[in-house]
Amino acid sequence: xxxxxxxxxxxxxxxxxxxxxxxxxxxxxxxxxxxxxxxxxxxxxxxxxxxxxxxxxxxxxxxxxxxxxxxxxxxxxxxxxxxxxxxxxxxxxxxxxxxxxxxxxxxxxxxx
Amino acid sequence: xxxxxxxxxxxxxxxxxxxxxxxxxxxxxxxxxxxxxxxxxxxxxxxxxxxxxxxxxxxxxxxxxxxxxxxxxxxxxxxxxxxxxxxxxxxxxxxxxxxxxxxxxxxxxxxxxx
Numbered sequence: 062x063x064x065x066x067x068x069x070x071x072x073x074x075x076x077x078x079x080x081x082x083x084x085x086x087x088x089x090x091x092x093x094x095x096x097x098x099x100x101x102x103x104x105x106x107x108x109x110x111x112x113x114x115x116x117x118x119x120x121x122x123x124x125x126x127x128x129x130x131x132x133x134x135x136x137x138x139x140x141x142x143x144x145x146x147x148x149x150x151x152x153x154x155x156x157x158x159x160x161x162x163x164x165x166x167x168x169x170x171x172x173x
Numbered sequence: 174x175x176x177x178x179x180x181x182x183x184x185x186x187x188x189x190x191x192x193x194x195x196x197x198x199x200x201x202x203x204x205x206x207x208x209x210x211x212x213x214x215x216x217x218x219x220x221x222x223x224x225x226x227x228x229x230x231x232x233x234x235x236x237x238x239x240x241x242x243x244x245x246x247x248x249x250x251x252x253x254x255x256x257x258x259x260x261x262x263x264x265x266x267x268x269x270x271x272x273x274x275x276x277x278x279x280x281x282x283x284x285x286x287x
Contacts, residue, residue: 069213093274104177104263104278105216149216153274160231161276165215 064088067150067164076173080137084150084164087131091152091162094126096135099147099166108148109135140171175199177279179264185285186254194249194282196264204267205247206231206276207239209260216263222247254286 067084074080082096092113097105109124111117111133117124123136133152137144150164180195198205206221218231222241236258238250247266251258261283265276 095275097278102281102283104280105276106278107275110275151276160218160221161274163216165213 064162065150065152065164068167069165071168071170073170073172074140076140076142076171078140078171080140080144080169080171082135082137082148082150082167082169084133084152085131086133086152086162088152088154088162089128089131090154092155093153094124094133095151095161096122096124097149097151097163099149101146105149137169140169142171142173145170177264177266177277179262179279179282181282182280183283185287186251187287188255190254191250191252192254192284193251194262194264194284195246196248196279197246198264198266198277199245200266200268200277201244202266202268202277203244205241206265206267207237207247207249208263208265209233210263210281211260219249219262251284254284256286258284259286260284 065086094111096109098108099105111124114126114128121138125134147166147168149166151161153161177198203224207219208216217233220239222228225244240248261281263281264279
């Protein structure tokens with residue numbers, strides 16, 4: 062079993078839809094959880110950063126962490142064509158500076 | 174703010190040729206990383222440097238060497254390129270404090286080995 066599992070998609074939705082992206086993980090020591098967005102032919106950029114369990118909201122984006130289920134989610138409300146990108150989850154253990162483990166990414170396409 | 178700068182952006186090599194990918198960051202970060210990204214494989218860590226003067230192997234180090242030239246610069250060298258090294262290479266850096274678990278990536282270097 063890989064440490065981080067992420068469905069690669071592709072996921073296609075119409076503009077305005079609510080999008081749910083998910084990752085599961087096996088290492089209970091993970092404490093830091095991140096979502097990166099990567100546009101075609103660009104480097105990944107940090108979208109959301111969460112420590113431990115709970116929710117974090119930033120505009121149309123909400124990140125959720127459920128450590129009991131080892132499951133993290135990213136919700137995008139009122140999706141826009143500009144949200145079309147690959148979304149990568151990443152996580153790491155409790156000590157600052159430990160290695161990040163990435164999911165393989167989910168490709169999202171939002172049509173107008 | 175430039176952040177993380179990688180050169181070159183594109184490169185085509187023949188099998189057996191050598192080349193060096195350059196990376197520089199201007200955020201005063203201690204740690205720097207080299208990843209490769211291949212379709213269906215995600216981001217895989219090649220080498221990293223936790224601080225100036227140290228380097229360590231990641232998940233896929235074979236065929237690569239690195240040099241942490243100073244705090245700003247971290248280069249990746251392919252001594253004898255192989256077609257299996259055709260990939261997109263990303264350099265990243267990470268600071269300390271509250272952002273210590275967040276990576277900042279460069280724009281990538283697209284390498285093709287014929």
